[in-house]
Amino acid sequence: MSKMSEKSEFDRNDVEVRQIDNLYQGFFTLHGYQIRHKLFAGGWSDWFSREVLERGHAAAVLLYDPKLDQVVMVEQFRVGAYPTASSPWQLELVAGMLDKEGEDPEAVARREAGEEAGIRLGRVEKLYSYYPSAGGMTERIHLYIAQVDASQAGGIHGLASENEDILVHVLDRCDAMSLIESGRIDNAAALIALQWLALHIEPLRQRWLNGDQ
Template structure:
C-alpha cells in the first residue's frame, strides 16, 4: 500500500522484483537479529514513529521518517527526521582455492565511485549479488558464483553478516569464503547474466598478491577488505584441511 498512487501498473511490474527482495530482507532482519551482549537491548518497538513516506521510488527506494527514539541515558529524543536508502540483503563470496593458495576477484564498473567523482570507478570485489525472495544467503552465494564467474563451489565458509552503512542504508551483507578449484582458465572476461547489463572481468591472484592490495589501498571497498582480513586469519586452517 505504500506505493499506492506512486506507480502505474507497468512501472509497478518493473519494480516488483526489488519490492519483493526488500520485503524478504525485512523478514530476515526480524527473524535473525544479531546478539546483544554489549549493546543496548532497547527494542525497535520503543521507537515512536510519527510519520513515514516513500520519498523516491525507482529501481531503488528512499523512505523518509519522522520519529522519537529512546536515549541511552534515559528519556526520549527530540523529533528526528531522517531519510533511509531502502536496499536488499546481498550475498558476498570471495572464491578461494586452498591448494593453489589463490583467490578470484571480479572487476566491474560501479555507480557508487562514479557518483562520488572517483576517477577510477572500476572496482575489484568479491562475487556479490542480491538474495532473492525464498533464497538463503548461502544459496545466493553459490548462484552468483555460477552466474558471474562460472564457478561451482565445493563448500562455503561463513564470515558473518553486517550492515553496509547503518547510518543511512538498510543494505545488509552476508559474507562467505567460497572454497573451490581455481584453475588458470577461471580468469578473463565474464558477461554475467543476459539482461542485467553486467560487464565483468575475473582476476586470479595469489594470496600474497591479494593481501598486498590492502597495503597499496587498491582494495578500497568494505566487502573485499573484510573478506581478505578474515581469509588471512583462517588461511592456515583452510589449507591444512584441503
C-alpha cells in the same frame, strides 16, 4: 571497566515511528521517516527526520583455492565510485542481491559465482552478517568464503540483461593482500573477507585440504 554485553540495552521497542513516506521509487526505494528513540541518559529524543535507502539485502563470497593459495575476484564498473574514485572499476568479491524475501543467502552466493565468474563452489562457510551503512541504508550483507578450483576461473562474465560486464581475476593470496595496502581493493566486503582470511589462513587450509568438518 565493565564487560560489553552481547546486546544493546535498547531494542526496537525503544523506537517510535510517527510517519513513513515513500519519497522515491526506482532502481532503489527511498523512504522518509519521522522518528524518535530513547536516550542513554533517560527520556526520549526529539522527533526528527531521516531518509532511508531500501536496496534489499545481498550475499558476497570470497572464492579461495587452498591448494594453489589463490583467490578469485571480479572487476566491474560501479557508479557509486564514479564521483570520487580515480577509477570506478572496482575489484570485488562475487556478490548478488537476494531477489525475494527469505531467499537463502548461500544459494545466492552459489548462483552468483556461476553468473559472475563462471565457476562452481565447493565447500562454503559463513563469515559474518553486517550492515555496510546503517546510518542510511537497510541493506545487510551476508559474507561467505568458498572453496574453488582457481585453475578453472577466468574470462568475462555477467548478464547482459542487467548491464553486467565482469572481468575475472585470479590472484595469489599475498598479491591480493598487497592490493589492500596499495588501495586498489577498497570496498568493504573484500576488505573484511581478505582480512579474515589473513587471520585464519592456516586452520582454514588445514581444514579444507584435509576435508575436516
